Amino acid sequence: MIPVILSGGAGTRLWPVSRRSYPKPFMSLPDGETLLEKTAKRALAVADAAAPIITVTARDYGFITRDAYAGIAGFAPERQVMLLEPIARNTAPAILAAALWVQARYGDDAQILVLPADHLIRDLDAFKEAVQRAERLAADGYLGTFGVVPTRPETGYGYIERGPALRESGFEVARFVEKPDLQTAQKYLSSGGFYWNSGMFCFRAGTLLDVANQVCPEVLAPTRGTIQTDHDAASQVLNLDALKQVPDISIDYAIMERATHRAVVPAAFDWSDIGSWNALADLVDADEVGNRRLGNAVFVGAARNYVQSPKRVIAAVGVSDLMIIDTDDALLVAHREQSQSVKQVVDALKQAKHHSTELHTTVYRPWGSYTVLEDADDCKVKRLVVKPGHVLSLQKHHRRSEHWTVVSGTALVRIGDQEFDLRQNQSCYIPIDTLHRLENRTDQDLALIEVQCGDYFGEDDIVRLEDRYGRV
Incomplete structure (x- = not known):
């Protein structure tokens, strides 16, 4: 078997x-x-x-x-x-x-x-x-x-x-x-x-x-x-x-x-394909009036609602039969009887080419993850976490420069033909169109803040020349 x-x-x-x-x-x-x-x-x-x-x-x-x-x-x-x-x-x-x-x-x-x-x-x-x-x-x-x-x-x-x-x-x-x-x-x-x-x-x-x-x-x-x-x-x-x-x-x-x-x-066993928010809400215990919460929620004069909010406090006042799902960059409010219609929201967002159908604010990569802290017209700020023994691709960007500041750990940095260690509270600057690479050769996570400056910050402005994970 x-x-x-x-x-x-x-x-x-x-x-x-x-x-x-x-x-x-x-x-x-x-x-x-x-x-x-x-x-x-x-x-x-x-x-x-x-x-x-x-x-x-x-x-x-x-x-x-x-x-x-x-x-x-x-x-x-x-x-x-x-x-x-x-x-x-x-x-x-x-x-x-x-x-x-x-x-x-x-x-x-x-x-x-x-x-x-x-x-x-x-x-x-x-x-x-x-x-x-x-x-x-x-x-x-x-x-x-x-x-x-x-x-x-x-x-x-x-x-x-x-x-x-x-x-x-x-x-x-x-x-x-x-x-x-x-x-x-x-x-x-x-x-x-x-x-x-x-x-x-x-x-x-x-x-x-x-x-x-x-x-x-x-x-x-x-x-x-x-x-x-x-x-x-x-x-x-x-x-x-x-x-x-x-x-x-x-x-x-x-x-x-x-x-x-x-x-x-x-x-004969219980089975669910967890195909909707109603199915997931059923896994959470209800209070005496049917409200269910996962995370931070306050109910006042409300009944039969499901709230999922891992960070922000959601207050539901005088409402009933709602599904309220909060994430860092998107909020869903839907009637319980319309939970199957959420797919239509995704279809509309895809048509508008909105990033929220593809990525969360925290994005996982083979080398670790990055979290978008700010995304403005003139800059983008990320927190990068590189796992021990992992390395980002050798790359460059045509439309943005980058500043790296190490928060914890030690980074092995390549900028152009230079290679050096970058430790906690130290920073470096990567000019536009310059080859660079970031590596963590230690046995501890490496965390750093990346500030991008330019006129475009999309992931498709990454030109990879070498990559351990086959993404060239």
Whole structure:
């Protein structure tokens, strides 16, 4: 049993916390853990002791993922396999690439358990029991999926209709159904024969690839070119040129809806895809009038509100049924019944090319992070934190100069042909169009303030000549 974690997706309905550069799987839940960390722990609980855990994610998220895994006890680096996508191509190519990797190393009979990184499951014992049933079905050659027993007429999920029983393990799949309207969802709920489509799967690597070769060869063939199955290193970036030839298609459309030997395991465990602020609010205890808070909030004559504010105090007076989500640079106020419409806000901001759909004020990079302290027309001020042993790219800028002042730690600085140490409370100046680089060769974090002066401060005014992280 080899788990495959799919970590991607924009999570636009959870804006302004979920953004393209730091999406939903990396969001902290009320208990302090991220969805990705919870998924990895769930994978470890069902994987064989020596089995790898494969994560398929965007190339830009690789370093964030490794940092998240570093805090998980028992998740040794040698078990962490990363298949990094330079461009997104949906779940079918991602899962097929992982299956090709598994087949090359463990053979056709190795089983794959596909786990999206944005699901919340708290009943681990029930989850393990469902996985064991799915393993039995996979061993019999079925393409297995997990169906969540519906608790309400939900219009935001796809459904699976069950067919004849397959002993005690599950049922054949009669059909997959698209997201229904409310009346149809109510019929599905009352019939007792439908499940929510969880997006989790279990099958033998060989079975999946054989079926894919039959029902979607146009997807499988170019996917073979994206991955080096004979590569010694476990982690790799998928080949960009080959990936461009792969159709953007989900595993449901490409394989599950076209295959014949399919099974569904009813999931008795609790399940949520944390697809909206309502779902996240439900994880927080309510007061006597239904208000929920995460962070700093004061309620006066207010009821049934959810406020999330890690820094500023939010006062809700005489209002009800609102979702109020505060971040450093964006504030969301929405009616609870309109939580699914947050995606339309993101669409409008994208059309306006607003940075808040892409970046937070704190942006994570392979070498550490930077936080924007001020962003004006004539200057930009950042606080940079460089992790021990890391180095920024050798770069220059055409439209801005920079001043660096060390707050803590020691920096090794290159400006032009000169290289020197910069210590606490010391500063330096980098003229426009001058090559420069910043490095932390110590075992402590390096923090400094960067002041940029010029007429343009966009990230696209970075000309990289050398870069340890492949960003040239």
